[in-house]
Amino acid sequence: MSLSIIVIIFLLKIVKSESFLISRLGISFIIGGALGNVLDRFKYGAVVDFISLHAKGFSWYIFNVADMFIVIGVILFILGQFIITNKNLGA
Structure with a gap:
């Protein structure tokens, strides 16, 4: 858990720059997303923010909301880095 807090502090420094x-x-x-997971662990002892999808008797995947934000964030960050790289190469 302390590793998560260290990563969050590191990311806060990156977001400023x-x-x-x-x-x-x-x-x-x-x-x-990381803060959501850390706070759940402190408060409940486990991660509790899940979405379970069901349709016509079929059970779909179970999603952790905080992890979805982390994945979306990684995708956005990588996309941003590709755009910056392409702008720098084209300039």
């Missing part, structure tokens, strides 16, 4: 909006948004999503 990142100038591209998509990358900043991605890092913010990662921080939000």
Whole structure:
């Protein structure tokens, strides 16, 4: 759990230095998801924010909301880095 807090502090420093909006948004999503998981662990002793989807008797996947934010954040951050790289190569 202390590793999660160290990672969050590291990401906060990165988000301050990142100038591209998509990358900043991605890092913010990662921080939000990580904080959600850490706070759940402190308060409940486990992660509790799940979405379970069911349709016509079929059970779909079970999603952890905080982890979804982390994954979306990573995708946005990588997308932002590709855009920055392409702009720099084209300039």
